[in-house]
Amino acid sequence: MVVLNINNKTVNLDVSEDMPLLWVLRDVMGLTGTKYGCGIGECGACTVHLDGKPVRSCSLPVGAIGEKSVITIEGLGSDPVAQKILDAWSEKQPTQCGFCQPGQIMTAIALLHEQEKPTKEEINRALSGHICRCGMYQRIRNAIKIAAGSIDDE
Ligand code: FES
Ligand code: FES
Known part of the structure; x- marks a missing residue:
């Protein structure tokens, strides 16, 4: 049994400690907003927050999470920063x-x-591990600048 804090709820999961968090989110909990791209930590599609930091859930065994808080795209709630981004x-x-x-x-x-x-540069560094097959990189960066109140250079 693995106990996790996901989207501010404690959940008891009958899964192996080796199971990657992404599998638990999508296949066990039905939280399919987090996507499965490469499965090897290379594309960023599976990114969630672990104690507020972005992590690749495809490469994180649930047994390594402990009491840290997991937040997925479904669990953003009323976070004002999240609202600015959206x-x-x-x-x-x-x-x-x-x-x-x-x-x-x-x-x-x-x-x-x-x-x-x-x-x-900080935006580029943060997003550098994220692959967008549709090539929306510039618009994504401009959206972040708008959310931050910076100048849109598009
Ligand atoms: S699915 Fe690609 S980094 Fe996790
Ligand atoms: S992969 Fe980024 S919008 Fe299609």
Whole structure:
């Protein structure tokens, strides 16, 4: 039995400690907002927050999580920073197929929590491990700048 704190709820899971968090989220809990891309930590589609930091859930065994808080795209609640990001996403429409977007959004929110007004370089660094097959990179970065109140350079 593994006990986790997911989206501010304690859940008891009858799973192996070796099971990656992504499998638990999608297949056991039905939280399919977090996406399965590469499965080897290379694309960022599976990004969730662990104690507020972005992590690749495909590469994180649930036995390594302990009492840390897991937040998925479904668990953002009324976080004002998350709302700013979602508003900017609505404005800039950086979505095509949408597959990479939950991961990109989770990293963007974690970035703005850490750094209220990130520089262009800090945004690039934060998102560098995220692959968007639709090539929406510039719009995604501009949406983050808008959420941070920075200048849109598109
Ligand atoms: S699915 Fe986890 S990084 Fe690609
Ligand atoms: S919007 Fe299609 S992969 Fe990014």
